[in-house]
Amino acid sequence: MPANLPPDYKEAERRFREASSHEEKLAALREMLALLPKHKGTDKLQADLRRRVSKLEEEGEQARKRGGHRFDPGHVRREGAGQWVLVGPPNAGKSALVRALTHAHPEVAPYPFTTRAPLPGMMPFEDVQVQLVDTPAVTVEHAEPYVPNLVHTADGVLVVLDVAADDLDQDWRVAQGLLERARVWPRARPVPADPLIIVKPVLVALNKSDLDRDGTFVSLARETIGAFPCRACSAEHGAGLEDLKQALFAELCRVRIYAKEPGKKPDRQRPFVLSSGATVHDLAKAVHKDVAERLKFARIWGAARFDGQQVDRDHVLSDRDVVELHV
Ligand SMILES: Nc1nc2c(ncn2[C@@H]2O[C@H](COP(=O)(O)OP(=O)(O)O)[C@@H](O)[C@H]2O)c(=O)[nH]1
Ligand SMILES: [Mg+2]
Numbered sequence: 001m002p003a004n005l006p007p008d009y010k011e012a013e014r015r016f017r018e019a020s021s022h023e024e025k026l027a028a029l030r031e032m033l034a035l036l037p038k039h040k041g042t043d044k045l046q047a048d049l050r051r052r053v054s055k056l057e058e059e060g061e062q063a064r065k066r067g068g069h070r071f072d073p074g075h076v077r078r079e080g081a082g083q084w085v086l087v088g089p090p091n092a093g094k095s096a097l098v099r100a101l102t103h104a105h106p107e108v109a110p111y112p113f114t115t116r117a118p119l120p121g122m123m124p125f126e127d128v129q130v131q132l133v134d135t136p137a138v139t140v141e142h143a144e145p146y147v148p149n150l151v152h153t154a155d156g157v158l159v160v161l162d163v164a165a166d167d168l169d170q171d172w173r174v175a176q177g178l179l180e181r182a183r184v185w186p187r188a189r190p191v192p193a194d195p196l197i198i199v200k201p202v203l204v205a206l207n208k209s210d211l212d213r214d215g216t217f218v219s220l221a222r223e224t225i226g227a228f229p230c231r232a233c234s235a236e237h238g239a240g241l242e243d244l245k246q247a248l249f250a251e252l253c254r255v256r257i258y259a260k261e262p263g264k265k266p267d268r269q270r271p272f273v274l275s276s277g278a279t280v281h282d283l284a285k286a287v288h289k290d291v292a293e294r295l296k297f298a299r300i301w302g303a304a305r306f307d308g309q310q311v312d313r314d315h316v317l318s319d320r321d322v323v324e325l326h327v
Contacts, residue, residue: 004037005036006035009032012031012032012035013028013032016028016029016032017198018153020074020153022056022059022060022063025056026053026060029056030053032049033050033053036049073117073118074147074149075149076118076133077120078131078155079122079129080122080128080129081129081249081254081256081273082155082252082254082273083120083130083133084130084133084154084157084158084248085133085135085150085151085154085157085158086098086132086133086160087147087151087160088138088160089137089139089162089171089174089175090137091110091162092161092162092165092208093108093160093235093236094134094137094160095119096108096236097132097160097207097233098132098133099121099235100236100241101121101132101245102132103121103122104119104120104132116144117136118134118136119133120133121133121134123248125245125248125249127256127270127271128254128271128273130245130248130252132248135150138174138175138178139174140174147178147182148181148182148183149182151178151184152182152184154200155200156200156201156251156252157179157184157186157201157203158202159175159204160204161175161204161207162208163206163208163209163217163221163232164211164217168221168224169224172225183196183198184199184202185197185198186199186201186202186228187201188229201229201251201252201253203228203231203248203251204225204228204229204230204231205230205231206218206221206222206231206233207233207234208234209232210234210236210239229247231243231247254275255278255321256319257272257273257283257317257320257323258271258320258321258322259283259287259322259323259324260323261325262324262326272287274286277316278316279313279316280295280298280313280314280315280323281295282317283317283323284298284313294327295313295327296326297310297312297313298311298315298325300315300321302317302321308324
């Protein structure tokens with residue numbers, strides 16, 4: 001890999017790695033090709049990118065000829081502030097959690113493998129929505145082949161375990177095996193230098209806490225899962241769900257920004273949701289690319305010290321800032 005690739009290129013490359021649909025992949029690759037500095041040192045990379053672009057173009061053309069869109073269970077369109085995919089053994093309560101936290105109605109039943117296809121639902125949290133995707137169970141013997149891809153492309157993975165299960169150790173091992181197959185590395189652990197893995201939040205829901213009268217099961221489970229962040233909850237009785245919702249939003253590392261035009265009130269209903277670390281310029285890009293190009297400065301209302309204070313485009317935003325963009 002040639003050194004000194006510009007940050008924009010690396011950003012496009014990140015998008016390529018995280019892309020789950022054909023269109024997203026192609027768009028990111030084309031951007032990488034456009035942003036790649038063209039000189040001798042990048043000849044091979046250029047050729048490689050060209051080859052990958054034309055291969056994807058060809059595949060897209062063939063798919064269109066075959067007729068329209070085929071249903072792809074390994075890809076759920078991302079919506080809202082971020083996408084969590086729920087995974088775990090049969091009967092842990094994945095579907096019950098999606099039912100309790102969203103407006104979706106997956107089937108909940110006391111027998112295994114009720115859920116066959118991924119089912120997304122939107123979880124309202126304060127003034128945003130977080131997407132939860134219910135999936136079929138994964139066991140030692142059985143896994144739908146598309147589940148690793150869902151796990152790889154989601155923004156976060158919620159491992160759902162039944163705290164009262166007979167063999168929690170095995171359920172946990174199977175879940176970890178799935179993360180490995182999906183090439184997902186949990187953000188809570190020191191990250192190895194492996195270009196094929198993708199780092200994302202992995203959270204564990206210790207469900208059915210209502211069956212754990214004296215807390216023994218939960219403490220044993222916490223020992224099993226070690227350093228992973230976890231929340232005890234009961235999808236059926238509601239205990240711990242508020243806390244879980246909070247964690248699901250917090251672990252996404254997002255900021256909510258209310259944009260306003262000079263002289264007008266901010267739109268408090270629909271914040272722009274950006275990755276934490278986003279700058280005034282990132283917000284302007286999210287509003288419109290013309291705004292980003294013409295941006296002169298911004299004023300911010302947020303934490304007390306920014307009471308309408310003027311800042312430049314590189315200023316890093318905080319959750320719930322109100323930002324007035326001046327073009
Ligand atoms: N006691 C108790 N039972 C639960 C809880 N959540 C789910 N269940 C039950 O566990 C069974 C499996 O739930 P389901 O959501 O279908 O599990 P899934 O296979 O992981 O999707 C059903 O009989 C649910 O009623 C809970 O928090 N407490
Ligand atoms: Mg289910």
